Each structure stands twice: as C-alpha cells, then as structure tokens.
Amino acid sequence: MSFTDDQIVRYSRHIVLPGVGSSGQKKINAGRALLIGAGGLGSPVAYYLAAAGVGTIGIIDDDVVDLSNLQRQILHFTADVGKSKAVSAKEKLAALNPDCRIVAYQERLTASNIWELIKDYDVVVDGTDNFGTRFLANDACVMAKKPFFHGAVLRFFGQALTVLPGEGPCYRCVFQEPPPAGTTQNCSQAGILGVLPGTIGLIQSTEVLKYFLGTGSLLVGKMLTYDALNMEFSKVEIQKNPDCPVCGVNPTILELVDYEQPVCDLKSN
Amino acid sequence: MESMKVDETLDVTTVRCPITFAKTLLKLEDMQVGQILEVFLNEGEPIQSVPRSVKNEGHKIIKVEQVAEKKYRLLIERGE
Numbered sequence: 001m002s003f004t005d006d007q008i009v010r011y012s013r014h015i016v017l018p019g020v021g022s023s024g025q026k027k028i029n030a031g032r033a034l035l036i037g038a039g040g041l042g043s044p045v046a047y048y049l050a051a052a053g054v055g056t057i058g059i060i061d062d063d064v065v066d067l068s069n070l071q072r073q074i075l076h077f078t079a080d081v082g083k084s085k086a087v088s089a090k091e092k093l094a095a096l097n098p099d100c101r102i103v104a105y106q107e108r109l110t111a112s113n114i115w116e117l118i119k120d121y122d123v124v125v126d127g128t129d130n131f132g133t134r135f136l137a138n139d140a141c142v143m144a145k146k147p148f149f150h151g152a153v154l155r156f157f158g159q160a161l162t163v164l165p166g167e168g169p170c171y172r173c174v175f176q177e178p179p180p181a182g183t184t185q186n187c188s189q190a191g192i193l194g195v196l197p198g199t200i201g202l203i204q205s206t207e208v209l210k211y212f213l214g215t216g217s218l219l220v221g222k223m224l225t226y227d228a229l230n231m232e233f234s235k236v237e238i239q240k241n242p243d244c245p246v247c248g249v250n251p252t253i254l255e256l257v258d259y260e261q262p263v264c265d266l267k268s269n
Numbered sequence: 270m271e272s273m274k275v276d277e278t279l280d281v282t283t284v285r286c287p288i289t290f291a292k293t294l295l296k297l298e299d300m301q302v303g304q305i306l307e308v309f310l311n312e313g314e315p316i317q318s319v320p321r322s323v324k325n326e327g328h329k330i331i332k333v334e335q336v337a338e339k340k341y342r343l344l345i346e347r348g349e
Contacts, residue, residue, distance in 0.1 A: 002295075003295065008288060008291050008292060008295065009284075009288055009291075012287050012288050012291040013287070015291040015294060015295065016287045016290050016291050016294065016322070018325075018326075021294070022294065022295055022298055
C-alpha cells in the first residue's frame with residue numbers, strides 16, 4: 001500500500017522516526033489487535049493504538065458505561081452512561097482515526113467464544129477486571145500462540161508483562177491459578193487512583209507497537225511493576241515454569257474452562 | 270545551468286516540516302539506488318533541516334541552489 005497525502009501528514013512523526021519509518025508505519029497499519037475490556041486499561045490502549053493507525057482494533061466488553069467508570073475509563077463520556085462500552089469505544093476510535101477498522105463485540109469473553117474471536121487478530125491485550133477472564137485469555141493465547149500483553153492495576157499499584165508463547169513465561173507461570181472467588185478485591189471495593197490504568201495501559205500499548213515494529217526489547221520474562229505512590233518502577237525477572245499447567249513440559253490444562261465469576265464482579269445493584 | 274540528469278521531481282513548498290522531510294523520504298524509497306531526486310523547498314526550516322535529515326538517512330546531497338527569492342532546489346542521490 002502507499003500512503004495518501006493525509007496519511008503522510010497523520011503519520012509523519014512516525015515516518016520520519018528512525019526505527020519506524022514508512023515500513024514500520026505500514027506494519028502498524030497492517031496490525032490487528034484485540035482488546036479485552038474497554039475500561040481503565042483498554043481506554044488508553046485503544047486511543048493510542050488507533051492514533052498510531054493499527055489497522056484492525058477489536059474491543060470486547062459486555063458491560064455498559066457507569067458514572068463511576070468515568071474517573072479513569074477515558075473512552076467514555078458523561079453522555080455515554082448506560083451505553084454499551086464496546087459501542088462507546090468504537091464511536092470514539094472511529095472519530096479519532098478513520099483509517100482503523102474498529103470492531104465492537106458486546107459480549108463476555110468465554111471459553112466457547114474465545115477461539116472464534118482471537119483467530120482474526122495478531123495480538124491480544126489484557127484489559128480485564130477479573131482473574132477468571134485474564135486466566136482464560138492467557139491460556140487461549142498460549143494455546144493459539146498469540147502474543148498476550150498483560151496489564152493489571154489496583155489502588156496505587158500496577159504491573160505489565162508481555163507473553164510471547166514459546167519464547168517466555170506466561171501469566172500462569174507466575175500466578176498458577178485464579179484466587180478463590182470472594183477472596184480478592186476489585187477496583188470497586190479496593191479503590192484505584194484514576195490515572196494509574198493510564199500509565200499501565202500506555203506501557204501495554206508501547207509493547208504492542210514495538211511488537212508490530214519488531215524493534216527494541218519487550219517485557220518478555222520481565223514483570224514491570226509500578227508503585228505510583230512512591231513513583232517507583234521495577235523489573236522483576238521471571239522464569240518459564242516447567243511445571244506450568246498450560247505452557248510447561250507436561251501441560252495439564254488442555255482445554256479452556258470458564259472460571260466462576262467472583263461475586264465482587266457481579267452487578268450488586 | 271548544469272545538465273545533471275534528474276530522475277524524479279518533488280515540490281514540497283506547499284507543506285510544512287516535517288511533512289517536507291516525510292514526503293522526500295517516501296519519494297526516495299520508491300527510487301533506485303543512485304537515481305537523482307530534485308526537490309523544491311522553501312527557505313527557513315525546510316532548507317535548514319531537510320538536507321541534514323536526508324543525509325542522516327544515508328542519501329547524498331549533490332547540490333543545493335537558490336532558484337527564487339525564497340525557494341531552493343535540492344538534488345539528492347538515492348543511497349543504499
């Protein structure tokens with residue numbers, strides 16, 4: 001493909017950037033990313049991937065916008081309260097960059113629909129708000145050999161890890177299984193500094209763009225942790241776990257299951 | 270006037286930096302190594318920055334000349 005005059009202007013800062021250039025921009029334009037969740041993490045990821053011109057951006061979210069989301073989920077505006085998050089996201093991204101094909105899925109990610117969903121994408125980005133969906137996505141990505149860009153946030157803390165199946169550890173190598181339902185807190189109970197998912201989401205989207213470009217080094221085998229309160233970043237080396245139930249030597253998880261949804265993730269009102 | 274053979278011509282006098290450089294780079298990418306690109310550009314930032322940026326990308330500046338009061342002509346040889 002060759003760029004239109006508008007595209008040359010829109011992507012000029014990438015085209016003139018050594019290490020990206022026109023060939024790199026074309027790789028971004030050809031990229032296909034599936035975002036799981038259009039919430040705190042999904043918002044910044046979606047905005048920057050769309051701004052960069054990622055060719056196809058899929059967004060799956062079965063939730064509707066709540067007033068309490070707006071403190072951090074910057075895809076959604078006050079007038080969107082009550083609207084499907086996936087649809088709200090699609091509207092914003094399509095307005096930002098008409099070059100991108102935006103696909104909105106108003107459904108919950110489950111063991112039965114995940115294969116059909118991820119097959120059309122090159123990468124999967126973790127913007128989930130619960131352990132069950134995160135483990136499901138990790139396992140499916142490992143089995144389908146799709147890069148999985150993990151991110152998570154709570155209170156003042158966040159973390160990010162890039163999973164390249166076959167090359168480095170997966171999320172389950174670090175956290176073997178979801179904690180029992182009811183033993184953990186999510187954002188609604190524990191609270192979260194609104195800007196925090198912005199920081200972590202931007203790290204995830206930086207990783208996605210670098211993956212598409214094939215440049216730099218990724219957070220493979222390195223968990224980046226962020227403490228916003230003390231403004232400290234650190235990288236923790238993690239190893240592939242040979243006993244990992246999904247990517248270890250003798251995997252015991254051979255098919256996907258839906259974990260029981262923690263009570264705290266259910267609508268209480 | 271010199272008689273160097275010019276393979277392609279580009280006028281970037283109607284756009285601002287860095288679109289000037291982006292368009293020049295994209296044009297060079299479509300050309301063969303050793304071919305000559307003629308670029309017309311404005312005084313100020315374009316003439317100050319485009320030749321240097323083009324050189325940094327491995328292309329060769331053959332000639333820079335003023336062709337009008339505020340307009341320059343640049344001859345670039347496509348590098349590797």
